[in-house]
Amino acid sequence: MPIRGKKNAMAEAGETPARIAAPRSRKRIHWRAVLRAVHRDAGYSAVGLTFVYALSGLAVNHVADWDPNFRNSSEVHELNTRLPDDDAAAGKLVTERLAIDERPKEVYREGDQLEVLFEHRTLHVATLTGHVVDEQQKPRFFLRAANWLHLNRGKKAWKYFADSYAVGLLFLAGSGLFMLSGKKGLFGRGLFFVSAGIALPVAYLFWARG
Amino acid sequence: MKRRSFVGALMTGTVISALGGAAYVLADDEEERKARTALRPDGRPRLPPNQYLLKRLRPMGGDEGDPSPSGWRLQVHGEVENPFTLDFAGLLAMPQVEQTCDVHCVTKWTVLGAAFSGVRVADLAARANVKPSAHHVIFEAAHGYTSNVPLREALAPNVLVAHRYGGTPLGRPHGAPARALIPDLYFWKSAKWLMGVRFAAEDHPGYWETRGYHNHADPWKEERYG
Numbered sequence: 386m387p388i389r390g391k392k393n394a395m396a397e398a399g400e401t402p403a404r405i406a407a408p409r410s411r412k413r414i415h416w417r418a419v420l421r422a423v424h425r426d427a428g429y430s431a432v433g434l435t436f437v438y439a440l441s442g443l444a445v446n447h448v449a450d451w452d453p454n455f456r457n458s459s460e461v462h463e464l465n466t467r468l469p470d471d472d473a474a475a476g477k478l479v480t481e482r483l484a485i486d487e488r489p490k491e492v493y494r495e496g497d498q499l500e501v502l503f504e505h506r507t508l509h510v511a512t513l514t515g516h517v518v519d520e521q522q523k524p525r526f527f528l529r530a531a532n533w534l535h536l537n538r539g540k541k542a543w544k545y546f547a548d549s550y551a552v553g554l555l556f557l558a559g560s561g562l563f564m565l566s567g568k569k570g571l572f573g574r575g576l577f578f579v580s581a582g583i584a585l586p587v588a589y590l591f592w593a594r595g
Numbered sequence: 596m597k598r599r600s601f602v603g604a605l606m607t608g609t610v611i612s613a614l615g616g617a618a619y620v621l622a623d624d625e626e627e628r629k630a631r632t633a634l635r636p637d638g639r640p641r642l643p644p645n646q647y648l649l650k651r652l653r654p655m656g657g658d659e660g661d662p663s664p665s666g667w668r669l670q671v672h673g674e675v676e677n678p679f680t681l682d683f684a685g686l687l688a689m690p691q692v693e694q695t696c697d698v699h700c701v702t703k704w705t706v707l708g709a710a711f712s713g714v715r716v717a718d719l720a721a722r723a724n725v726k727p728s729a730h731h732v733i734f735e736a737a738h739g740y741t742s743n744v745p746l747r748e749a750l751a752p753n754v755l756v757a758h759r760y761g762g763t764p765l766g767r768p769h770g771a772p773a774r775a776l777i778p779d780l781y782f783w784k785s786a787k788w789l790m791g792v793r794f795a796a797e798d799h800p801g802y803w804e805t806r807g808y809h810n811h812a813d814p815w816k817e818e819r820y821g
Contacts, residue, residue, distance in 0.1 A: 445656070448655055448656050448702070449653060449655065449700065449702035449703070449704060450653075452653075452654045452655075452656060452768060453656055454656055454659075455654075455768065457654060457766075457768050459766075490663070491663050491664075491665055491666075493663070493664040493665050493683075495664065495683070495684075495687055495764075496687075498764060500664055500764060502662060502663060507662060507766070507767060507771065509763050509764050518763050520766050520767060522767055522768065532656075536658075538658055538738065
């Protein structure tokens with residue numbers, strides 16, 4: 386038995402007197418507290434991907450109204466000149482006249498039409514008249530990457546990340562049900578909101594005959 | 596703001612937005628009314644049910660392919676006696692068709708009188724000499740996108756491998772340099788950035804068809820979802 390205030394052999398061997406002296410506590414582990422802690426940390430780690438999937442989901446859901454990946458634009462220019470027969474010379478003339486610094490990736494002639502291709506831009510040039518339709522695509526910085534991930538364009542390993550995230554969301558939804566007890570918990574107001582959340586899609590299915 | 600009034604304001608806003616959206620969706624202009632009453636030569640209304648009109652095609656996204664005409668190749672293969680590969684010059688060297696047709700997107704927009712130029716799939720099929728065992732055509736596009744069409748419908752005279760739209764070469768968002776065009780089915784069947792036409796003995800549901808969309812996609816029967 387260690388004596389308070391006295392150094393003893395066990396303490397010399399590395400044990401602190403306090404630790405030795407502490408009565409063995411029989412703390413109960415409260416499952417709801419553990420659930421809340423795990424839910425909290427799982428929630429933190431899901432924030433990034435939730436933003437990616439939710440914003441991309443909003444963007445792609447309205448794909449009929451806009452291009453979620455690119456800003457597309459089209460302009461018409463008149464060069465008022467006949468283009469040279471040599472493709473490279475014709476491409477050079479067009480890019481110079483339109484003050485384009487970028488080097489074309491390709492110059493392709495089909496009949497009296499010249500296609501000058503850049504990374505995100507195509508010039509459709511009528512070689513006889515110098516009429517140019519200038520089509521440009523500017524990738525949307527965040528959304529293009531988010532859509533790429535959301536639609537799993539990369540395949541391979543991303544499938545497993547996406548699956549893990551989906552399982553994580555299931556855990557968050559499931560654990561969220563039991564985080565609170567009492568009248569604000571699942572068997573109080575929670576029941577109302579959970580029922581409403583389930584009833585809405587079910588009602589829509591009936592209404593839309595899905 | 597108190598919680599109760601916040602929730603009230605939120606619900607009011609939601610109802611107003613929903614009603615506004617419904618009014619917008621239900622609004623019908625003169626041109627649409629005409630298109631609903633006008634009939635096609637086959638007796639079907641020009642505007643299929645629950646579609647609205649747009650002036651030009653919308654891009655509708657997709658995993659964009661290489662727009663380079665010089666790098667483009669179209670493989671015609673599968674249940675055929677003479678499989679072949681076309682480059683872009685080869686496509687232009689085949690008999691060309693100019694047509695105006697209506698196209699219908701599953702997201703409910705329709706463009707009337709869209710002008711396309713290209714080569715009939717029926718001409719590609721004739722050149723490849725399709726075997727009697729072929730019953731379906733699978734349009735193969737960049738990054739593994741596919742769409743499936745019954746052979747009989749793929750060989751209709753208005754089904755093209757199109758490379759021009761609206762008088763100019765096909766734009767990048769519309770699948771440059773060439774796309775499929777199947778005007779009488781919802782537009783997702785008209786694969787952009789086309790790379791192959793495969794004749795198949797059995798049906799192989801494509802990208803959207805395996806994700807819940809209808810396998811056939813007839814706009815007049817509203818075959819939107821499977």
